[in-house]
Amino acid sequence: MTTRREILIGAGAAAVGLTAAAGIAEARERSETHPKVALLGTGIMGSGMVRSLRKAGLPVTVWNRTAAKADALRASGASVAQTPEEAVAEADIVITMVFDTAAVEQVMARALPAMRPDAVWMQSATVGLAGVRELSAKVDRSIAYVDTPVLGSKDAAEGGTLIVVSAGNAAGKARLQPVFDAIGDRVIDCGTQPGEAQRLKMVVQSWAMSVTSATGQAVALASNLGIDPNGFLGAIKGGSQDCGYAHIKGEAIMKGQFDPAFTVEGAVKDTALVAQAMTESKTDPALMQALNAGYREVAASGRNKDDMAAVFFSFKD
Template identity: 30%
Template sequence: MIAFLGMGLLGSNFVKALRRKGETVQVWNRTASKAKALEADGAVAFEQVADAVRGADRVHIVVKDDAAVDEVLANALPGLQPGAIIVDHTTTSREGAIARTAAWQAKGFTYLHAPVFMGPANALEGSGFMLVSGDQSLIAKMEPLLAPMTGKLLNLGDETGRAAGLKLIGNLFLVTFTAGLADTFALAKALEVPVDAVADLFKVWNPANTLPTRIQRMTGGDYSKPSWELNMARKDTGLFMQEAAQAGVPLNIIPAIAKVMDQWIAKGHGDQDWTIIGSAALQ
């Protein structure tokens, strides 16, 4: 029997998917009505978290952050049966995941951090990615149970906390990617280019296809054979800001990047590949 704690959009769809597979699921949420709503799908809702986990072999949790995970699990402890396995899908700090793995082991329970790159639709249909790392014997035991919940279960090795770290890194990329698109749309507005035209361009010329090559160039350590000189990239960055300023459209990310470019140019790297601006993070 499974208990699921946290009935937000992700958690509730995980529960619906589990119920469609015929699993018995007990649910809890801080706002009790959200858990109660899952009874229409055959889940059993409880107002007290300790009651929700009672009798469960597996306890899944997906809440806001480290503090919420610690609080909810502490309140659940009186109801946990010996040997229960806790699977935490919350995006948390690396340190928190490591500490909880050890703390719950000391209490006689198993804790596995399994964050996801999944939206609510993915949770419902069993697609997307779930990350795990740590005790490989535990992961081998859990893989048949977790794999059906996701499109791909990624085993990242035996280092506890690696899954938490790569989840944060992935989310950082998503944040910067979206922020970059926001500036892209802002420049399009300044230049009176419809967003549809931008989307059409990216359908034909997809910058995401260059990501492996970009990573290789950035991490190679040799910036002396530029495909785009830093001076030229900075010139274009100046044009972005000039066009946006003339149209009264703010850019949020590009000005900060321009400052970093200026710092590297001042150090004499203007004729090198522009990806040198990321080299400091690789040292």
């Protein structure tokens, strides 16, 4: 016969079990809605993304090779790690936003072994077609690799209005949704194969690099012909040839304001990646190679950290 004491002990144990189960469920739900994020690379784009993530209430740990750039984000509520290993150790999601493929490889050689086996790697650096193949091949654990370049510059990163381009494992992308919601206002799903997102990024960059160079060329030509460059922007405004990007970059050139939204050195790298993608896809790369030469000329003059609108100086003698 079961005693009253045994009944009470059983009830207490059941209550403890229910409480533990509830705690586990609550922790799981929180990790899905407010995942712990590690962001490696706090340059122009990375720092803006961190601020957007923090505004959305996501816990973020940051690391940057230049420590001062990471330290500046303490004011946003981000935690600052001294090493990549420390940054990723407890993260549900690891975002790489460093300069190029070589930089991603260097940081992830340290970070990958320290990541949790169920973490998601959101690779957001622009690395091109060869780069994404190299990086995705390095993930041989249960970590999900999601190819996730973003479209937009400094203001969009700061304002949480980037366009997110994503390709990879469906479950991995689903877990990234809180990050997508925080940093962007639109997501373009490119399917399940890593690399498809980088392909679209190459197409978009081919356009952005071309428009910026064309704008610099037009403003330089107007100036050299003795015409007010404002006349160029006024002539295209509202017509079929109009382009918002031309006004943004053209007005910056005319004001002599080259604070970087996207740097000349970034344009050098991306025009080279686009030219490589063109060659691989049997698309004539001649124009992109010429644009790359213009950006390289300006970078060599000491303007590599200026906004890419400084390509204007490659046309202005």
